[in-house]
Amino acid sequence: MSARLFTFVGGESGAWRITRMEAVTGMPLARAEALDIVQGAAPGESTRAQWQLRGITSNERYVVQEEKARLVEKQQGLGRPEAVCAALIPIRKSAEWWSLPQDARRRLFEEDSKHVEIGLRYLPAVARRLHHCRDLGEDEPFDFLTWFEYASVAEAAFEELVRELRASPEWRYVDREIDIRLRRELSQ
Amino acid sequence: MSARLFTFVGGESGAWRITRMEAVTGMPLARAEALDIVQGAAPGESTRAQWQLRGITSNERYVVQEEKARLVEKQQGLGRPEAVCAALIPIRKSAEWWSLPQDARRRLFEEDSKHVEIGLRYLPAVARRLHHCRDLGEDEPFDFLTWFEYASVAEAAFEELVRELRASPEWRYVDREIDIRLRRELSQ
Numbered sequence: 001m002s003a004r005l006f007t008f009v010g011g012e013s014g015a016w017r018i019t020r021m022e023a024v025t026g027m028p029l030a031r032a033e034a035l036d037i038v039q040g041a042a043p044g045e046s047t048r049a050q051w052q053l054r055g056i057t058s059n060e061r062y063v064v065q066e067e068k069a070r071l072v073e074k075q076q077g078l079g080r081p082e083a084v085c086a087a088l089i090p091i092r093k094s095a096e097w098w099s100l101p102q103d104a105r106r107r108l109f110e111e112d113s114k115h116v117e118i119g120l121r122y123l124p125a126v127a128r129r130l131h132h133c134r135d136l137g138e139d140e141p142f143d144f145l146t147w148f149e150y151a152s153v154a155e156a157a158f159e160e161l162v163r164e165l166r167a168s169p170e171w172r173y174v175d176r177e178i179d180i181r182l183r184r185e186l187s188q
Numbered sequence: 189m190s191a192r193l194f195t196f197v198g199g200e201s202g203a204w205r206i207t208r209m210e211a212v213t214g215m216p217l218a219r220a221e222a223l224d225i226v227q228g229a230a231p232g233e234s235t236r237a238q239w240q241l242r243g244i245t246s247n248e249r250y251v252v253q254e255e256k257a258r259l260v261e262k263q264q265g266l267g268r269p270e271a272v273c274a275a276l277i278p279i280r281k282s283a284e285w286w287s288l289p290q291d292a293r294r295r296l297f298e299e300d301s302k303h304v305e306i307g308l309r310y311l312p313a314v315a316r317r318l319h320h321c322r323d324l325g326e327d328e329p330f331d332f333l334t335w336f337e338y339a340s341v342a343e344a345a346f347e348e349l350v351r352e353l354r355a356s357p358e359w360r361y362v363d364r365e366i367d368i369r370l371r372r373e374l375s376q
Binding site: 003004005040041056058059060061062063064065067068098099100101102103104105106132134135136137138 | 228247252255256291322324
């Protein structure tokens with residue numbers, strides 16, 4: 001059984017240095033200098049973290065067979081040595097989104113917004129892992145945490161990727177979004 | 189914001205008396221005499237519970253617009269005075285199920301198994317609330333907890349409902365299922 005639960009800990013030190021934090025929509029997150037990604041539940045409250053965000057990897061909610069095959073064929077894993085840039089993008093969607101039936105959400109996600117189609121254009125340069133938060137409990141501040149890794153040479157492409165997604169009809173349902181950019185710290 | 193998280197506590201006393209517990213598939217649950225349904229997180233470990241099962245209500249995963257409209261029109265809420273019978277059916281699905289893309293799971297759920305179509309035939313007699321567990325954490329013993337309430341006169345119909353669902357292709361992916369039947373305790 002592979003690990004599914006991850007905690008993103010923002011604080012004073014960590015494996016990733018935070019280079020930029022921007023509240024794209026809604027309330028900002030407290031400023032932190034660095035980030036660690038911890039497998040499993042959050043460390044205790046006693047740590048000097050500014051914030052801890054939890055998410056769990058899960059089954060696909062919208063991707064169909066043919067899309068999955070193309071994704072699996074093109075995508076690469078996290079941890080590539082050249083991927084020294086990263087982004088953590090926590091997102092919350094509105095109550096209106098969550099009250100939509102499955103077919104309406106799928107239509108917005110792909111037929112209207114081309115979420116998979118857009119993502120595929122940036123593979124294999126951008127690697128990603130999606131974490132779900134909404135069903136971890138009642139009080140989670142976000143619905144999703146997406147973690148992206150890419151090489152310096154792909155920085156402009158990554159800007160284009162997030163720009164395209166934010167311009168899509170699906171993003172009308174995003175009511176909180178934070179964009180956190182990071183650089184891997186050199187080994188000491 | 190309405191409450192989404194519920195804990196089902198099986199022990200020596202509670203608002204519902206357990207009349208039958210059966211392990212339909214996989215490992216049984218410890219025998220308990222009675223059940224309480226608690227809003228929110230589980231009470232501490234110090235309670236004399238035999239077991240505590242947590243689940244969270246969430247957005248629909250498969251139901252499409254037209255099905256949702258028919259469900260909303262026909263279904264009734266929990267807590268009807270005449271609904272003195274209940275069932276709690278915890279279910280876990282296999283890793284194979286969870287690795288299927290969305291369209292394959294939807295096809296199994298409805299086109300092959302008529303999950304909504306079957307359920308609609310037993311409305312409004314049977315009221316239900318579905319709770320998700322799989323994304324609460326890594327160590328949940330079940331993926332879903334479904335709670336059903338119905339009047340004594342609907343007992344035979346309820347047996348037919350579970351029999352139909354268990355005979356469906358979707359149920360080939362169920363690798364653990366407990367069937368717990370209950371009667372509401374008279375007020376003291």
